[in-house]
Amino acid sequence: MTTQLLSSRLLSIQPSPSIAANALANELRAQGRDIINFTIGEPDFDTPPHIIQAASAAMQQGDTHYTDTRGSLALRQAIVSKLLRDNGLVYDLDEVIAGSGGKHIIYHALAATLNAGDEVIVHAPYWVSYPDIARLNAATPVIIPGDESSGFKLTAQALEQAITPHSKWVILNTPNNPSGAVYSREELLALAEVLRLHPQVLIMSDEIYEHFVYDNACHLSIVNVAPDLKARTLIVNGASKGYAMTGWRLGFAAGPSVLIKAIGKLISQTTTCPSSISQAAAVAAFAGDQTPIAQMREIYAQRRQRMLENLDGIAGLRCASPQGAFYIFANVAGLLGKQSPQGQYMASDTDLANYLLQEANVATVSGEAYGMSPYLRLSFSSPMDVIDEGCRRISAACRTLR
Template sequence: MSTAFLSDRVLGIQPSPSIAANALVTELRAQGRDIVNFTMGEPDFDTPAHILEAAAAAMRSGDTHYTATNGTLALRRAICQKLERDNGLHYGLDEVVAGCGGKHIIYHALAATLNLGDEVIVHTPYWVSYPDIARLNDAKPVIIPGDQTNGFKLSPEALDQAITPRSKWVILNTPNNPSGAVYSEAELLALAEVLHRHPHVLIMADEIYEQFVYGDARHVSLTRIAPELKPRTLIVNGASKGYAMTGWRLGFGAGPAWLIAAIGKLLSQTTTCPSSVSQAAAVAAFAGDQAPIAGMREVYQHRRDRMLELLQPINGLSFTPPDGAFYVFANVSGLMGKTSDSGEIIRSDSELVAYLLKEHGLATVSGTAYGMSPYIRLSFASSLDVIEEGCHRLKEACLRLR
């Protein structure tokens, strides 16, 4: 009876693995366990002070009521300003929509466009929710296997082969969660050439990690270098990562007016509008002082470099240094088939994740959640002390496997 009343679409998906992993850490800590958490998919920084003050000012002035469904005029102007300043893209007010996080926009964009039997092309390693959001909207996820040897990047040849008459969307995530891959202009142009030949395919460009790129890597928006694709591209972004505002739940979409209007229609029947206070805060984030981002990016790069230094000598582990985001997607094939002190054989990355948590108090996320095995995702959105301790535990855990 527990599932008798549930819909097939709900029964056909799983809870978000990354959220479930972090929830387990919270539960174990409440039980008194000493857990180092490498599952974190959010900045560990506090929201910058000028953004907090904007929210407080909005509350003091009575800005605590419903807003326009697509977002306040001030917020949509700020989003347009941000896109012009950071991405060299011009969007009108009717081409942007605010939602309760980037995931909220992704869901409603797919809900507004997908029909039974449509296909959504996703490349591994993918953010955990793409395939299930497609399934929730009666579509079929078409999974293109990734390849560590080319930096986990989607090739134009693989994309071309995956497109069929039923293809409705291709999702491109750069910088990528979990691999940290950042596509160059040349790589994006090669993908754009393929997409130009298939005008029936919509493009979702998830750019939520755009603020965090390292070394010589540079984030480039697809439609900046391939403007002919703008009429069928939806950019998804938000305040969560770049501005340390995950709990504010404020994301946005920028795309053709017909799609934005359709998303707005659905939003009017679901969430009505994002939080008015969060919108006021996001105005300060997108249109205000951008200096805090540079400070966070510098810290993340230092943390990344230290984590890579600590991971390098660990036997059984290999990785491609991430150019963006704040994760290392580590290949653990060298640990498969080994045995723990308790006699358990590690046969999969999921079993490795369980071993690390149970016997060494280190929480990670399995590559299975991102469509590739055997891998684990390690977040460096934590202090250097946490990174040092976590990598020490990982090294010890690997040494004890025989």
């Protein structure tokens, strides 16, 4: 079989760069290389015990069968309660749905709404999958270039300029992966003012990192500040990041019932429903003890500070302090144009990422993968000693560049 038999839509996209970088780091480790992996986009903590116990109990009790396509009643009730408790948002049961991860929900939401010629507005730096999921659904991703001077955030002026009669979605991600940007009330209000002028545009608010905000930052949904936009906003969230449940594959969405029903129709023809075991675990996550979240957040805050301090003294590298998530998006413009002792020329952030992997055994992800160069994304979801050693290696490797 040749690639000629594959669909043109599939051939138009690349594998997820962040997943590919993590896979390469794991492959090199399997070969015996001492790789420090700063690519990882997941908590390094174990899933809290009470959540595992809930999953075990579900299996023992025979809760191992199909559920409602939208998710079990218990899970949807837990999601509705979580949205009220954590976000101050009121949703009905027919306005929420569970899926096999947040990415699963995003894909089905776009598949349910996009037609050929539609446009999806994405602000850089962006999570790697937004543009390609749009392309897979015959739409055109419209990329708004980011700006470090504005905190890597989408501005109302830039949004207004990007909207056309073909615009179907604008995707907001706060806290942001990879930059850690968290939108303030005033910034969301400004975006809402623009969106009110364009009622044909749907709003996707990806809030998967909501629990991890630092300093004086506060997570808000655009629905909090502009309730009138609720009727065309889809909030995407899940258990993966806040509850250290990436492998459980359990995400959810909250939005207008018409869209939720459409997503459910697609899920009924694809995955049928999320895993019943993961759903039982998610009920315990969303409705049970929330103490582990605060504990993880405090540890991440300490790790963030340590990584910032360690990277601060590296000439040619500049870091803005992230307000949320667990990544540092480091500006590496000062390292481009240099050469390694072996004559390798640093023409791009991708070249630098490859150099650090080969020379320092440290895996990072280039800013190019997130639509914004020259940057590197470094995850601080690793223990302190790993952060210290990884940054020491990066520093040593960068000092050899001339």
